[in-house]
Amino acid sequence: MPVFFLILTASWATLAFSCRLGFGSLLRNALRVEGLPGRTGNLADRYHRMTGRKKILALGFFTAVVYLGDLKYWLGRLPLFSDFSVFEGAAGLGLFLLFLCTIWYFACPAHAVIFRRLMSRSSFVASNVKLNLPILFPWAVLSFLFDxxxxxxVTAAFPFLAGGMAHVLCFVSVLAAMMVLMPAFIRKWWGCTSLQDSIKGREMVSFLDRSGFGYRDIVRWPIFEGRMMTAAIMGIVPRFRYILVTDSLMEVLSIEELKGVLAHEMGHAKYRHLLVYVVFFIGFIVVSYGASDLVFAVLPAFPSFVSLLTGGESSGLSLFYLLFSIPMLFAMAVYFRFIIGFFMRHFERQADLFAARFLGTAYPVINALEKIAFYSGNTRDLPSWHHFSVRERVDCLLRAERDAGLVRKHNRFVASCFAVYLIFMVSAGYFANLGTGSESFRYRVMEQALLDRAESGPPDPGVYGALAMLYHESERWEDALSAYETALRLEPDNPVTLNNMAWLLSTATERGLRDPVRAVNLAEKAVALERNPVYLDTLAEAYYAAGNPDEAVAVIEEAIENAKDRVGYYREQREKFVEELR
Structure with a gap:
């Protein structure tokens, strides 16, 4: 534990020092050019870039704490954490949130000057936390239910919950319920209150009612003390749909400009953008799930990675999943930055054009955008990954004033792009997860990669061990046994191969291949070489298969005592062995 806190303290202090230097320099530059035309827009760009870099740095430090500090081990010693993955996940997210809060704390003064939003550090940090936490609510609910x-x-009382279909139904049901009900919860979480009592609010309500737009309420959005100049819409079902407007926007914009903002938000609902974002989310899950299987498919060609997974050490497992997560995180960043970012930018343009057509003129929206850019720190030329710059949006709206067909052209463009996305994602998802050849494809990739390695160089026990594991997993028992024999002949004292072969000889479904006596000998040798819970579990299983449940209980007790993870599984093993003694 002292090592964990040492790594955590060093990581946090380094991040804090880096943030203080970086944002301090940016603040001095902002104070130097404050009031000079055209300069704060460049500073806004630098602010966003610096914040992004610090978040990447925070992710690196977080990874160091999790891996080098062996966070999973320490969390596993706490009550309930070994049984509920949601608690482990929440603790990890809380740690990462600590790093993010550090960034926000030091970023606050520069943010206040550049974007003209004077706030205390505590309020700025709290607002960022409140704004971002709702993203995690669906994960928390689903993780808890899956646990x-x-x-x-639970599975003993309700056996149908043990099947994969039950998890799919749970996911779909919870997601559907949260899509409908979450806006009401988030409204309370953010502390939003109705705007219908204000003069501008009543005019906005009258405008929405005359338009026939379905919604629950238009509310004051107090995030960042209401100083952020923005509006939003949330809710797919009209009964639970809310339009959110900040105080700053209400103060700066005229009622006609506010109508332009409302028409823009109506456009998002009209084109069902919120529902499409759910499709993007599901699409990413489906394809990434299949892609992760493919990554696992090629890993056996690299025995050093396999040894991390099967070695039984918590640090090895942490390193394995760290290395495994790198390509997945990269893929996620590319997906959100380029694919979803592309659609978000064009959805915003689609909503702008809808507002212009709905109002009969684009100028209320144009004027609103220009004011927002000016009062936000001259950010007219500053694009983001999910928005075109104000200049680009205004130029498009001006073209729409001259070309009435631009709205239709852009709608066709967005629809065509979304159709291409759906075709690609459905095809990729089907092939990766449900296609009749997907499973055999993975095994062919793995087998061919390993066979190529075996044929292209000198005999390598790691390659044959990985090949044996592949055959073992695909239930090609005789091929697996042959590959294990070759691996052991090349390296008789490899504990991984000894352990895996002992497990096969203890549990093979083809009873003719079982050899409990030899399994005990192999497992005892593996444990003598490396006494860890995984190998102890195999030895206990071998004793059980050989008809010695009392010895199996004694060995599994040792595994439970020394286990850093999978404690629940080892306890189930003990129950199985004890049952044999009764």
Whole structure:
């Protein structure tokens, strides 16, 4: 534990020092050019870039704490953490949130000067936390439910919950319920209150009612003390749909400009952009799930990675999943930055054009955009990954004033792009997860990669061990046994191969291949070489298969005592062995 806190303290202090230097320099530059035309827009760009770099740095430090500090081990020693993955996940996210809060704390003064939003550090940090936490609510609910469904007592009482289809139904049901109900919850979480009592608010309500737009309420959005100049819409079902407007926007914009903002938000609902974002989210999950299987498919060609996974050490597992997560994180960044970012920018343009057509003129929207850019720190030329710059948006609206067909052209463009996306994602998702050849494809990739390695160089016990694991997993028992024999002949004292072969000889479904006596000998040798919970579990299973449940209980007790993870599984093993003694 002291090592963990040492790494955590060093990581946090380094990040804090880096943020203080970086944002301090940016603040001095902002104070130097404050009031000079055209200069704060460049500073806004630098601010966003610096914030992004610091978040990447924070992610690196977070990874160091998790891996070098062996966070999973320490969390596993706490009550309930070994049974509920949601608690482990929440603790990890809380740690990462600490790093993010550090960034926001030091960024606050520069943010206040550049974007003209004077706020205390505590309010700025709290607003960022409140703004971002709702993203995690669906994950927390689903993780908790999946943990419950995986508990032995629950599956014993409700066996149908143990199947994969139950998890799919749970995911779909919870997602559908949260799509409908979450806006009301988030409204309370953010502390939003109705705007219908204000003069401008009543005029905005009258405008929405005359338009026939379905919504629950238009509310004051107090995030960042209401100083951020923005508006939003949330909710797919009209009964639970809210339009959010900040105080700053209400103060700066005229009622006609506010109508332009409302028409823009109506455009998002008209084109069902919120529902499309759910499709993007599901698409990413489906394809990434299949892609992760493909990554696992090629890993056996690299025995050093396999040894991390099967070695039984918590640090090895942490390193394995760290290395595995790198390409997945990269893919996620590319997906959100370029694919979803592309659609978000064009959805915003689609909403702008809808507002212009709905109002009969684009100028209320143009004037609103220009004011927002000016009062936000001259950010007219500053684009983002999810918005075109104000200049680009205004230019498009001016073209729409001259070309009435631009709205239709852009709608066709967006629809065509979305159709291409759907075709690609459905095809990729089907091939990766449900296609009849997907599973055999993975095994062919793995087998061919390993066979190529075996044929292209000198005999390598790691390659044959990985090949044996592949055959073992695909239930090609005789091929697996042959590959294990070759691996052991090349390296008789490899504990991984000894352990895996012992497990096969203890548990093979083809009873003719079982050899419990030899399994015990192999497992005892593996444990003598490296006494870890994984190998102890195999030895216990071998004793059990050989008809010695009392010895199996004694060995699994040792595994439970020394286990850093998978404690629940080892306890289930003990129950199985104890049952044999009764």
């Amino acid at each position: 419950l469904m995986s508990m032995k007592a």
